[in-house]
Amino acid sequence: MAYREQPGKWVKALDLKEVIQCTVGCCVCGWFFTIGMLVGMFNAGDFLRKAQAWEVRPAWRQTECEVLAAGVSCADTETRSTCGGYQLGSMPSTSPPVFLTEEIAICPGTYWCGKEQDVCHCNGEITYAPELFDGQIYTVPEAERAYKVVSSGPWKCGTDQNREPYAVDPAPWHVKHCWCTPAEILAILKKHGGQALHKKECSEAANFDFDAAKRRLQREQGDDLEAEPRLLASSRRRRTYSYTPWALVSVPTMQDLDFGGPSSKQRLTCAYEYGVPAASSANYRSDGAYSGDVWKVEDVATQWGNKTSRPCWVRAAGEAGESLQTCAVALKEPGTLQEVAKSSQSLITTFFWVCLGISLVFTLLAFPSLYRLVRRLTGGVSSSETGCLLDADLRGRSARRSLSSGPTESRNWVSCAEDLCKPIAGPQARTLPLSESGVE
Secondary structure (H helix, E strand, C coil), X not given: CEEEEECCEEEECECHHXXXXXXXXXXXXXXXXHHHHHHHHHHHHHHHHHHHHHCCHHHEEEEEEEEEEEEEEEEEXXXXXXXXXXXXXXXXXXXXXXXXXXXXXXXXXXXXXXECCCEEEEEEEEEEECCCECXXXXXXXXXXXXCEEEEEEEEECCECCCCCECCCCCCCCXXXXXEEEEHHHHHHHHHCCCCCXXXXXXXXXXXXXXXXXXXXXXXXXCCCHHHCCCCCCCCCCCCCEEEEEEEEEEEECHHHHHHCCCCCCEEEEEEECCCCHHHHHCCCEECCCCCCCHHHHHHHHHHHHHCCEEEEEEECCHHHHHHCCCCCEECCCCCHHHHXXXXXXXXXXXXXXXXXXXXXXXXXXXXXXXXXHHHHHCCCCCHHHHCCECCHHHXXXXXXXXXXXXXXXXXXXXXXXXXXXXXXXXXXXCEEECCCCCCC
């Protein structure tokens, strides 16, 4: 560290090493963000290819759906469990019922009512589990009755029908929660014969088809599947929440869709924007409760509830369309997801080029500093001869003093040890003319 003498004080000058550290630090940060954007570009491209294969027109049949309930589910992308920071849910008073984001409800209208050992206020059926929906699939089968109780009021979460703690922990070492399916939703299911929605099986089949659609499309086009880059990490490093808008709908059976004409039978199923939960959860994110895309996704569910009869598209191909039937129902026209994916890819690409440009600028700025450092370390030029970068005030004062004192005025450079600055005495002392000291 170098110090420069001023009238009555010593002023610290910025050493070349500090300049190098600052420049190299900015350069490293720039390249870090650039690499992150590059990974994001690959992820966006992969999602676009999935969307293009998923929304092939011949795989979908258009029909009319009746919306019986709607809402927004939320999942933590790291723990794959329910989101924290929201209030306890309740049964909406609207018709059809629309569960807002803060109620953390999943299809067909099961909302979060408390954590284990808390009191759950529910008039209906309570399910006790670590989570019911992880953002892509439903984790508890409808037929699972071991951890479900019927309630007509306050109920201690984690107790069986006899109000005793469960003899067997459903998930040791995991935090459990209670979810309430209100009596009004149970009545809707009973009225339309939808006691068994097969949510778990349908979500697994739809997500499988969504992931496999890209591979089938590449195989048909003769692409080399092994040549595709394998993505090991996501561009997003922070803990985030993902949101999935859903709707409980009544749709014609696949037989009626095949033969056309008026539908004689209806079937209940859970519908999503693009027919698959994973597609929506990838588009709606936030870095915590009541932030990010919360209000945007809530508007989607509200619009579905405002218009109960609306066009929908049923997937007739793949596991969800052939084996289980009417499992993948989209409330937005096929092709919409591709537009969303293209827009996201374009935005990430723009950020990538911006980060790349900034990184290149800092890299060019770092090279001269590194070159000077190498020369100094190899003994080519001393630190004092390369000059120091002074603050604006010091440079201004030095310039004024040089004009008043003449060009032959000199300055004494000093060394500093343990924050005590002393002029160099003896044969080591050196006086540099103002023109050689590097100060304008």
